[in-house]
Amino acid sequence: MSSNASTTSSDTPTGASFVIGTDAPMAAVTSFSVQLSAIEAFTTNDCSGTGVELISAQTVDFARYNGLQSLIDMNDVNAGTYNCVSITLGTATLGYLNTTNPEPSITTENATLSTNQLTYSLTSPMVVAQNGAPVGVHIDFNLRKSIQVDSSGNITGDVTPTFTVKAVNNSDPGAYIDEFIAAVTGTDVNANSFTIQGPHGRQFTVNVTGQTEWDGGATLSTLNTSSIVQISGTLDRADATIDADEVGLISDKGFYAAGLLTYVTPSSGAASSFDLYVRGTLPTGTGVSDGNIATVDLSGSEKYSIYWMHGPLAQFLFNSSGLVPGQHVAVGGPATGAANGSAVSVTRVMLRDWGFNGTVVPGSENNGNGTFQMQVNGFAGVLIPQTVTVYIAGNCQFRDGFTGMSSITDSANVRVVGLLLKDPLSGNLVIVGHYVDELD
16 A cells, blocks of 8 residues: 555546545543544555545544534545545544543543554445546444453553445435534625635535524524534535535634533533533634533523524523533634633533433333433443433434334434433433434
């Protein structure tokens, strides 16, 4: 395998290629952050010869996806038929939740990789055509098979990287972008589009239509260069722009941080503050950094919203009294309010989907109501010790072996990707499912 991947040349036809990333979960791990030094595609079946670069080098925390797919990168590559993909890894770290104190903290240590070079022959080739629809590769990092444990089940720090790699077209389910967070750089109301700055400064155009749903009170006309948004959608067949199904306004003040709530003060009633295990920030260089716990102070004037849910019901279900450990949220505000990670001030709080791993409570399945109960395990299970009821929404998708509600059986190992909510009437925790995955 060549380590010198080629770039596009001026006299060679090119086409758009993308890389989508996701993960298979490991309950005890809060983060697995690894440098993707290179992902290259080769025309040969064994990754010999000279490949083309699919990404720019970057560090990715695969544990942050937890059932969601995200766009890692997109580039123009030489047109051709590619049959093999190589992945080159750099340094890596593992993060764990430490619960010895009432307020949980994070312990991070260096990981030892068994290999830094991996090659995968594609079952179906990636065919890049000049001026054709964008195509790409879907890479699924299997945390459970990669991270090694001893005879007692303790994580050793050794990692045997295990990916599943396949070629996808832009219309395939494996190419759908569940979450992509970026800063807005400009809008074009006449063209029904706006531009965002993605990885490594790359500009993307996002197309919206009358069917695009908006969260957080935003509209196309209200977006500006202080806006940070989350989008979901597909890569456009014609021009490699992004067609948005959903746009959520995370921040209108130029700063955001996202992650998992680990502690809420007070534990009931309207919250005055919460601790946030941070998995993503924009911009970097404030007092809030990935992999650490930040304390977010609440004034009572924050705007609350739910990604993929709109209207008055969202305000009823999620507000300062509906904050609970285990929720996945994004907060937004001025960067000056994030200068001190121990006292962060924000103006917006958005509840987002997250993957909750657990087991089905025997006898709890109710096909008529579309519900079952689960005991959440691992990292989130420490934060959510009680049994939760899962509600299957009308747009819920069943994956990885499950075909529908009737597939859910007693004691099955499942991952439910959805919204964790506190029932405002009973105070019980519920999850509204977006995806339900069978775990082996």
